[in-house]
Amino acid sequence: MTQPFRANDGHWYQGPFASFDTETTGVDVERDRIVSAALVLQSAPGAEPTRLTWLADPGIPIPEGARAVHGITDEQVRAHGRPPAQVTAEIAAALAEQARAGVPLVVMNAPYDLTLLDRELRRHRHSSLDAFLAGAELLVVDPRVVDKHVDRYRKGRRTLTDLCAHYGVVLDGAHDAGADAWAALQLVRVLGERHQGALGAFSPAELHLRQRGWHAAQARGLQEWFDRSGTPERVDRSWPLRPAEAA
Template identity: 30%
Template sequence: MTWWTGRLASLDFESTGTNPHEARIVEAYIGLVGGGQPPIDRKPLFISPGVPMPAEAADIHGYTDEFLRELGVEPVEGIGRIVTAVKAVWSDGIPLVGHNIGGYDLTLLNAEMVRHGFGPLIDLMGGSYGPVIDTKTISKHIDKWRPRVNEKQGAHALKTCAQVFGIPWVDDEAHGARYDALISARVAWRMGAIAALPREQRPFVQAGRQDERHLFDDLLCDLPALFRKQRQWAREQAASYQTYLRSPKAGDKQDPAAVIDGAWPVQAAPARQEGTTQEAQEAIAS
């Protein structure tokens, strides 16, 4: 069975900000789809983060302090539930699938785990990560010359990927953890399905700039190989962006000292707390 036709665990978080080392998770979704089995569509989990919700974050996902205080669980309980779900799917060899999951979500989860006494994510499976499929990292590899849609919609935003790969998109439902997670899984499936086609039958996805449909061949591999490839692609993409930011081509964004971390699927938290607290152990077990 190919990875895109197997069981997929779609994951997404909504949070208080864009810096995964500092932001707090306020909504989490992990659902199971595909693999010839019925989907498991859990309700999203809301977490009261214990910090004020910035206005710019609330404008995106709509969750206010009052809403989260009323419907959200305490952080240790919420992170414990997420950790338990992640360990369960990884123990079964099921990949976590998400858009920018290796560039944001898993780093955010790692930071929250360290913050609340669970220890780093890599310790969850005894020193290694389970399988991960990052649709943004893959999109940037197979369609690297795709232009921005407009000033607000990036070339590899989830909405753009959905549109490029023929997945229906509803603006009014976007930016909720469940919706974004499930769209990511559908995008991943579509990428794999295209890779399975003969090259001449694959659609042009680079607006006719050049024929690089052969890049889909890189997806024709098993999950461990795909993990290694994504790690390499993420390093290459980070290095390329860093070079751009340091060059005059960046214009107002130019920063000769710019450093882009290419670690994938987790960037280490600046302050690492070792071990697991008793409260965290109880949250995982409960």
């Protein structure tokens, strides 16, 4: 079992981590479904990681665009996928275990994966991610938010592939949930080491709270840019989980 983070273990990026990622039917967190997911655990830098993986039959056809990204077909999920009610409950229980242990959870673009998981729990189990956490708090580290804070004016895209290339992290098998989760975990360690002066003094709980503010400021800036350019898109400032729409 992953050991909880302790302050005397050193900087936050040298402690244990869990890392979560999903592959899905699309990019709409309110309507799309989880197809596969992974949780990668590492107790310390250099330690052998443990991987938990899930394959779900989403109950709807996987669109061609999504299949082109992750390569998972309808035939595969029908043959090997499990019911989403079981899969989402197991995922949420695994995340809750890490939260109770105080282990930071790496999630690249957290408002996407965590919100989608929450909506799947509501859809298939009439529950929520908060209900599974039962008062425990996820201590999320989102490399996208952290990188945009420490290197605000760097030009270019900031997908996981882009960040791994920029920071020299090997991403072997992009758009596989396990590969992406493992790369994101390593990326967070490199970010902490590379920007130790700006980030090293935080505890995982402090870093979580700081990211909430950083993300809100980043979203506000993007919204202002959309407004100036006449783009009607609205940017959600919530992090790491978007509030559920009223029933």
